[in-house]
Amino acid sequence: MTAPATTASTRGELAFGLVLVALGVVALTQVRAIAGNEGWAVSGPRFVPLLVCAAWVLLSVVYVVQVFRRLGGSGEFDRTAALLMATLIGYAYVVIPLGYVLSTAVSFVLTARILGSRKVVRDVVAGVVMALVVYFAFTELLSIRLPRGVLPL
Amino acid sequence: MDLIEGFATVLQPLNLLFAALGVTIGTLVGVLPGIGPALTIALLLPITFNFDDPTGAFIMFAGIYYGAMYGGSTTSILLNTPGESASVATAIEGHQMARNGRARAALATAAIGSFVAGVISTVLLAFVAAPIGALAVKFQAADYFALAVLAMVSVTALLGASLVRGLISLVLGLFLGLVGLDQVTGQVRFTFGAPVLTEGIGITIVIVGLFAIGEVLHCASRVRSGEDTIAPLEKASLRTGYLSRSDWARSWRPWLRGAAIGFPFGALPAGGAEVPTFLSYTYEKRRAERAGREDFGHGAIEGVAGPEAANNASFSGVLVPLLTLGLPTSATAAVMLAAFQIFNLQPGPQLFQTSSSLVWALIASLFVGNVLLLVLNLPLIQIWVKVLLVPRPLLYGGILVLATLGVYSLSGNVLQVFLAYGIGVLGYFMRRYDFPIAPVILGVILGPMMETQLRRALVVSDGSFTAIVTRPLTLAILLLAVVALVLPYAPGVLARVRGRRIETRKLVFSDED
Numbered sequence: 001m002t003a004p005a006t007t008a009s010t011r012g013e014l015a016f017g018l019v020l021v022a023l024g025v026v027a028l029t030q031v032r033a034i035a036g037n038e039g040w041a042v043s044g045p046r047f048v049p050l051l052v053c054a055a056w057v058l059l060s061v062v063y064v065v066q067v068f069r070r071l072g073g074s075g076e077f078d079r080t081a082a083l084l085m086a087t088l089i090g091y092a093y094v095v096i097p098l099g100y101v102l103s104t105a106v107s108f109v110l111t112a113r114i115l116g117s118r119k120v121v122r123d124v125v126a127g128v129v130m131a132l133v134v135y136f137a138f139t140e141l142l143s144i145r146l147p148r149g150v151l152p153l
Numbered sequence: 154m155d156l157i158e159g160f161a162t163v164l165q166p167l168n169l170l171f172a173a174l175g176v177t178i179g180t181l182v183g184v185l186p187g188i189g190p191a192l193t194i195a196l197l198l199p200i201t202f203n204f205d206d207p208t209g210a211f212i213m214f215a216g217i218y219y220g221a222m223y224g225g226s227t228t229s230i231l232l233n234t235p236g237e238s239a240s241v242a243t244a245i246e247g248h249q250m251a252r253n254g255r256a257r258a259a260l261a262t263a264a265i266g267s268f269v270a271g272v273i274s275t276v277l278l279a280f281v282a283a284p285i286g287a288l289a290v291k292f293q294a295a296d297y298f299a300l301a302v303l304a305m306v307s308v309t310a311l312l313g314a315s316l317v318r319g320l321i322s323l324v325l326g327l328f329l330g331l332v333g334l335d336q337v338t339g340q341v342r343f344t345f346g347a348p349v350l351t352e353g354i355g356i357t358i359v360i361v362g363l364f365a366i367g368e369v370l371h372c373a374s375r376v377r378s379g380e381d382t383i384a385p386l387e388k389a390s391l392r393t394g395y396l397s398r399s400d401w402a403r404s405w406r407p408w409l410r411g412a413a414i415g416f417p418f419g420a421l422p423a424g425g426a427e428v429p430t431f432l433s434y435t436y437e438k439r440r441a442e443r444a445g446r447e448d449f450g451h452g453a454i455e456g457v458a459g460p461e462a463a464n465n466a467s468f469s470g471v472l473v474p475l476l477t478l479g480l481p482t483s484a485t486a487a488v489m490l491a492a493f494q495i496f497n498l499q500p501g502p503q504l505f506q507t508s509s510s511l512v513w514a515l516i517a518s519l520f521v522g523n524v525l526l527l528v529l530n531l532p533l534i535q536i537w538v539k540v541l542l543v544p545r546p547l548l549y550g551g552i553l554v555l556a557t558l559g560v561y562s563l564s565g566n567v568l569q570v571f572l573a574y575g576i577g578v579l580g581y582f583m584r585r586y587d588f589p590i591a592p593v594i595l596g597v598i599l600g601p602m603m604e605t606q607l608r609r610a611l612v613v614s615d616g617s618f619t620a621i622v623t624r625p626l627t628l629a630i631l632l633l634a635v636v637a638l639v640l641p642y643a644p645g646v647l648a649r650v651r652g653r654r655i656e657t658r659k660l661v662f663s664d665e666d
Contacts, residue, residue, distance in 0.1 A: 012585070012586070013586050016582050016586055020321065027328060027343065030343055030345070034335075034340055034341075034342050034343075035340050035341075036335075036338050036340045038338070041616060042608075042611050042616050042618075043337075043608045043611040043612045043616055044338070044608075045335040045337065045338045045340045045342060047608075048331070048604040048607070048608075049331050049342060049343070052324055052327045052328055052331060052600075053328070055320070055324050056321070056324045056325070056328060059317055059320050059321045059324060060321060062317050063317050063318065063321060066315075066317060145345075145346040145347065
């Protein structure tokens with residue numbers, strides 16, 4: 001393992017890399033939402049976005065792997081990071097159908113648990129409150145639509 | 154002939170006043186730590202909203218640019234906080250000079266070098282622009298696509314220590330450029346249902362977010378360490394104290410070499426001033442080492458004179474693709490393009506026919522801006538340094554206020570301000586983890602153009618990519634892009650082929666890592 005200071009900043013890099021991967025996956029899924037008669041034609045409005053988002057996901061995965069290697073890739077850390085990435089990607093997939101509040105709260109609790117928290121009640125309260133505050137702040141104050149999903153909000 | 158008419162326009166008293174005003178405001182804003190020329194012009198764009206005549210506005214912009222660039226090198230030298238990657242090279246030796254008590258000489262060689270290189274490169278611009286404009290009429294969609302690819306790839310490959318990080322920066326920029334209405338079919342893309350995103354994310358929002366807000370956040374995260382202190386200016390008499398005889402002797406060749414490197418690299422669509430400034434720095438350093446001198450790293454005046462000259466010369470160079478092809482290859486050029494669009498002017502092959510007098514007035518104003526810069530800034534440097542004496546928290550607070558105001562007055566929309574803040578947070582993390590910023594900017598400005606031209610070419614060829622690779626000009630430009638991608642690895646590969654051990658795996662034009 002590297003010196004403590006380096007490890008701390010490398011963990012930050014890892015987190016940034018994972019966020020990049022997750023955002024890239026979200027962007028990639030949004031390519032399908034682009035309407036148009038051309039479908040997936042190379043001269044249509046989906047082709048370049050598809051390339052860009054695919055490159056985004058690919059490059060950020062490479063980046064995460066690079067940071068991993070620098071960490072020395074201890075087994076436990078691998079598992080934590082892999083679980084985190086899986087959670088983020090899963091989140092990206094359920095956020096539209098389940099809605100922002102439910103999926104955010106659930107993945108918040110999951111993330112906290114993966115990172116070592118064992119206080120489930122506290123995590124649930126924090127996750128639900130945070131998700132609700134963000135949801136209403138964005139939809140009511142900023143009128144930016146967030147996915148409503150299955151909850152009757 | 155046209156240039157003389159241009160001078161006649163610029164030398165009218167009112168336009169001269171605009172130029173002087175531009176230089177002064179530009180220096181004032183540019184001297185703020187972390188604020189470079191592109192950001193300064195972006196923040197000051199709204200000033201010209203009420204101008205009836207674009208000529209006056211562009212004369213002012215030229216002044217603002219030169220002022221901001223000089224202000225930026227002042228801060229780089231005195232504080233070691235370069236506002237754009239183009240002045241990073243200057244900061245390396247310049248700040249060392251300042252710490253050795255030679256701040257005034259560093260500032261003088263920067264100013265005079267900028268002037269010399271600016272005049273030379275503007276002459277070249279005046280000669281080269283019209284012929285290239287005539288040539289550019291023959292360019293087709295596929296060529297524009299290839300040029301955009303070349304500009305993006307070369308900057309990404311040549312800057313920064315990690316190709317992966319550079320490419321991620323580029324991809325993020327390309328994505329930001331995709332948001333909003335598709336230019337060909339009018340479909341909305343990546344708006345996530347938010348109306349504010351429909352019109353797209355403007356380049357000024359991205360520049361303000363990444364440079365101003367990202368920089369303030371970055372500084373805020375280490376403000377407690379209180380590392381940077383202003384190097385004091387030594388006392389000097391007005392006439393002779395700036396540069397000693399030996400300073401002159403050591404400066405004039407780097408100025409000329411800087412101009413010789415800066416203009417062609419700026420004119421090539423290879424993304425502005427970053428590459429030439431580092432190239433000039435590396436070259437001067439190699440020369441000094443070969444001559445057996447070891448003062449590089451301890452304040453060698455050549456390390457300021459060369460890169461500053463290259464920086465200024467590359468701006469005139471960048472104007473070549475901007476004016477003749479409508480192709481902005483640097484952040485500053487992109488903001489200039491935004492300024493053109495405010496006045497409903499479209500740079501490109503037709504510009505020299507449709508707005509000939511404006512173009513020549515702009516070129517003439519570059520000369521005038523250079524002169525004013527020298528006349529106003531060299532004696533007034535004490536005043537600009539006072540700006541840096543403002544306490545850090547107030548200074549950064551002021552930058553935030555200025556940035557917010559700039560975005561709000563450009564867009565008239567609070568949501569755009571939030572968008573800029575969000576991009577600023579991204580910029581903060583990118584800075585923190587050594588992701589280069591320049592590729593993001595190029596992705597945003599060139600991405601939409603690259604896509605539109607690619608699709609236009611593909612429509613003509615019925616969706617077949619062969620049209621792109623069979624046209625010789627297009628293919629040649631794309632091959633150049635491949636060369637740029639491979640070049641940084643060439644020394645390492647060559648050494649390995651010859652069976653020698655290698656120190657570095659990638660050639661890097663930056664001081665990071």
